[in-house]
Amino acid sequence: MALQARVLYDFEGDIENGELTISEGDTITVINQDIGDGWWEGELSNGQRGLFPEAYVEMLSGGGGGGGGDVPYNGDQSYGDQSYGDQAAGGYGNQSGYVDNTGEWDDTPNSYYQQDNQPPPFNRDDSFRTERSDSTAGTSTEQLSRHATVKKNMNRFSPFVKVGAESFLLGTAAKKAPRIAEAEKIRIVYGPENEPMWEPHPNPYHIEVRDPEKKSKFKGIKTFTAYSIVPSDTGNPVSRRYKQYDWLHDRLTEKFTACTIPPLPDKQYYGRYGEEFVSKRKEKLEGWSNRVARHPVMSRSFVFRHFLTCQEDQEWKAGKRKAEKDEFCAAQMLLTVDHRDVRTDLNTATEKVEHFGKFVVQMDDTCNKMFQKFDDHCNKMSGPIMREWHRMSAVVTGLGQCFHMEDAPYARGLTEAINTTGSTYEEIGNMHGEQPRHDMIPMMDGLKEYLGMIHELPDFVQINRGAQGKVRESERLKDDGRLDMVEASEIQSRTETIATTLLAEIYHFQHERVADYRKMFQNMLTSQITFYSKIVSKLQDTLDKFDVGQDYGGGAVSNHGYDTRQPYDSSVPGTDL
Structure with a gap:
């Protein structure tokens, strides 16, 4: 059953940033409570979806969480079941219990807890601070007013945030990444047109998908089609099924967030063992494999080479775990980019x-x-x-x-x-x-x-x-x-x-x-x-x-009273019938 919440205060959302505009008394369906930083995702009765501050609503019967105004201040820097005393420098701490830049509670007459029907103080300029802000806790207000940090994007669904570019740009990705080995570096060079391009693969290869075979496991309870994958640089075939292709696609998507990952052929649940379907899927999987193999970056990645070359089952499982624990995914992938020889003008x-x-x-x-x-x-x-x-x-x-x-x-x-x-x-x-x-x-x-x-x-x-x-x-x-x-x-x-x-x-x-x-x-x-x-x-x-047979009987038949006519020749005028 969908969670319902009642809006306590008016909030004018920024539509471009995916926010909702809500009014006091509205009922909103809560879709996602795991957005983070004090935001929830919801849907209004008119079908509009977007983000809204969780502190601006209270859950209706059966709901949990929320910043409803009926929860009293308990005197220990917590509001309801959420503690905000340590959020001066991160997230949306000042939406449900105001925290100033020094990390202390606001004691001014305008305090949220001393007025009725007033929304929690909300200032977007104080939201989404980077991790650098954590180091400022305990410093004086004067010091904080003189030193600021570049804030995070308000729209947590924007491509800039989702691909990890923001985390990389603000330096938070670098704090979590291990030391970059030389083999992990992705190099960019100048192309023939003096444009930045991925460093070409020194030994390009192509892939052949052949010999689809119907197999079974668990004593025939589960059946599947296995394809023989043969990379040209090794010549050694490996057996792969569509499920493993699906896993590879997910890993490539997670790791190379700034690259174009080709979509896999559509899944099919009926008729998937038919000869024509299997033949067509084999052809499409081969095209997909070669498109990845032509990409100078993905073709050299560990996860793709593991998919193409691993023979043994135990080795496959070990490599699978390693790929799933890859520390250079999303934002961390940008840390491995090496373009020391390529200078890019930002305006151009x-x-x-x-x-x-x-x-x-x-x-x-x-x-x-x-x-x-x-x-x-x-x-x-x-x-x-x-x-x-x-x-x-x-x-x-x-x-x-x-x-x-x-x-x-x-x-x-x-x-x-x-x-x-x-x-x-x-x-x-x-x-x-x-x-x-x-x-x-x-x-x-x-x-x-x-x-x-x-x-x-x-x-x-x-x-x-x-x-x-x-x-x-x-x-x-x-x-x-x-x-x-x-x-x-x-x-x-x-x-x-x-x-x-x-x-x-x-x-x-x-x-x-x-x-x-x-x-x-x-x-x-x-x-x-x-x-x-x-x-x-x-x-x-x-x-x-x-x-x-047009000259049957020896020449024209005009002696029988019929007209003598020449056979049709489009190149000779006057031969029309």
Whole structure:
């Protein structure tokens, strides 16, 4: 049963930051209480979802937590069942029991506990302080007013926060990360166009997926399909099932949060052992594997190489645990980026990232339209167009059957040619029904893959904007004398790392796109040329049938009272019948 809460105080939320605007007396459905930092996620009766301060509501019957005003102050710096005495420097401590910058309770007449119907003091400028603030506890108010820190983003769902860029930029990721080994470093170099790019793999390889085999475990209770995975650099096959591919995808997504992780082929629970389905999945898994193998960073990662090369079951389990405990995931992954030889101008990087954002939106729209149009054409090819050719075949064949009733020797050649025309139209109709499998459907598979990649693509624009915002904030604090130059310089340097990482991934995505779409269109057009060439060939062979037997009886038959006519030749004027 969903948790319900009653709003105690008005709160005007920032819509752009995913917050709700709530009014006293509203009832709100609590969706998630684990947001942290004094925030909950909820839904209003009108369907609007967003964040709101937990201290502004009280739970209705059966609910737990919340900052309801009916819980008395107990005199030991706690409010209800939550203690706020140690939250002067972190999170949302000042929303449910006001704590000033010195960590002491506010004793002014405006104290929350001395007025009725007043909301807990709420100041976004005091929220989401970095861990550096912990070191200021116990210092004087004058010292705190002169030294500030760059605050965390209000919107905890923004891509800037979710991919770990904020944690990296503010230095909190570095405090938790171990020493970076040389093998863990991810290098960025200049590409041929003098653009940042991932350092190419020194020994590129490709992957073949083959020999799908139905297997079982637990004495046949559980069945699954296993595929033989063969990387070209080792030549040694390993057996993997879809479940292991799913695990690999999750690990890559968790580790490389600033990279484009291609989506896996869709799961299927019915008919998943059918020969056609297994063959199609094998083809898609091979394409997915090779896309990861072409990525200069993911192709060298431990988790991917473990997936491709591990043979023994015990070794697999040990490597699996190691990958799941990888300490360089999300924000920590950015710590391993080494771009010492690449300098990035932040203004130029912003222009390129913003342009890429617009490009992706336009690409998503046009690829969707193209997919829908091609899907419509496929339905027409295997439906109305095929049936139209079949109907033409039927009427032409009907004429041939009629002419067959007069089976004179001089008429047989024409009758047979007409019947052949009917058969040709039938074949052409069948060819139209089969053709989408050779041109449109492969193209649609490619479009669907890229649409999935676009939807899973981190929002580079929001990540870059978030980083640039922190740089501007640090510059203001530095100019005010509230942030030392060393810390401001570190934020500037980390922002450059983020920007360079984004540009390197954009470079890889765009070059992959050019190669993929060139191949997709070449394959489609080649298939269509072959298709229409076959139709022309069949029509030409059918046309030639009408030349057979036209001179039966030795020359023209005008001596019997009929007109002498030349055979049809489109290249000679005046030969029309």
